[in-house]
Amino acid sequence: MLEFLGVLVVAIIVFTVAGLKIVPQSRNFVITRLGAYRRTLEAGVNIIIPFVDRVHSDISIADRVLKDVDLNVISADNAVFDIKLLVVYRINKPELAVFRVNSVDDLIVGLVMSLVRSEIGKVELDTIQQDRASLNRAIKEALTEAGEDYGVIISRSEIIDVRLSDSTERSMAEVLNAERERRATVTKAEGDKKAVELNADAELYEERRRAEALEVMASATAEANRKIAEAVGEDGAAALRYQIAKLQVDALTKLSQSENAKLIMLPGDASNGFVSAASILADAQQRQ
Structure with missing residues (x-):
């Protein structure tokens, strides 16, 4: 009886230990039950049914980097050139990445080659050189949409170099x-x-x-x-004659004061201005 109890205790311990699965951080375990997909274990302590459930795949869900992806492409204006891309992705649904595709890296490279060539074929070379940010966003959106069917999220996709002939x-x-x-x-x-x-x-x-x-x-x-x-x-003829005579006198005065005046030609009655002015003033004084 005691031996049976001892064996039972040992069996329970072994069964319990076998059913405990500790999943590390940034990793997921894909569990199958009798060959069929059962569930995905996340980081931490998890319990499965020993000998029935088993760990089919240990998948990293951390970001993965594909660098130096070289492609030969043709733009909308028929320019042929080489580009180098950097792609960062991670697996968010391990069961899809395990059962729907053999190699995730090969899948991403294939998607990059196809979709990048398609997007670059829509724009001209000048646009690629001047507005690379918009093209990077378009490529990322296209890759993200295609990667959802395989449980993959594209974190970043960027053209890091353009090599022209x-x-x-x-x-x-x-x-x-x-x-x-x-x-x-x-x-x-x-x-x-x-x-x-x-x-x-x-x-x-x-x-x-x-x-x-x-x-x-x-x-x-x-x-x-x-x-x-x-x-x-108002009988102001005398004043009018005086103003005319005064203008003649002023004009002759300015002409004689000129520094460039060496010889002055005067009309015959030019001196009458002085006489007229004087006589007009004399008549005015007599009237007073």
């Missing part, structure tokens, strides 16, 4: 030089156009100011003529 580089250099010349021509034309517009505005402003000045002078002259006419109408 010598002929393609020469062609791109010619295109860039032509583009620079075109931009320089356009910039110069725009500058010339702006200069013409500014000159036209300046001339228009100058003519407008001249017209305003003439208008002011005309108004002043008209006002002076009006006042003179009023004065003449």
Whole structure:
């Protein structure tokens, strides 16, 4: 009886130990029962039925890196070149990765080759060079959608290098030089156009100011003529003759004070201005 109890205790212990499965961090155990998939054990202590359930696969769910994936591709503008990619992925459904595909790495490489060529074939080489971030996002989305059927999540997909052939580089250099010349021509034309517009505005402003000045002078002259006419109408002929004589005197004075005046030609009645002015003043004093 005691021997039977001892054997029973030992059997229970062995059965219990055999049924305990400790799964390490960042790993999953795929369990099968009698050859069929049963469940997936996550990190920690798990219990299975010994001798019926067994660990079919020990799968790492940490990120995996596929680097130096070299591809020869053709862009939408028929440029042929080589690219190098970096792909980071992880398995989030181990049962799919185990039972639906033989090698996850080969699957990812195949998907990368197919989908990357497809996405690059939609864009031109200049776009790949200038807006690589958008292309990386498109590739990642395409890979993520394809990887879901196999329990794989694409964490990152990035083009890390683009290698062009010598002929393609020469062609791109010619295109860039032509583009620079075109931009320089356009910039110069725009500058010339702006200069013409500014000159036209300046001339228009100058003519407008001249017209305003003439208008002011005309108004002043008209006002002076009006006042003179009023004065003449009030028997101001003497004052009018005095102003004319004074203008003659002032003109002769300025002419004689000029530094360049060596010989001055005067009209015959130029000196009459002085006499007229003096006689007008004398008549005015006598009237007073």
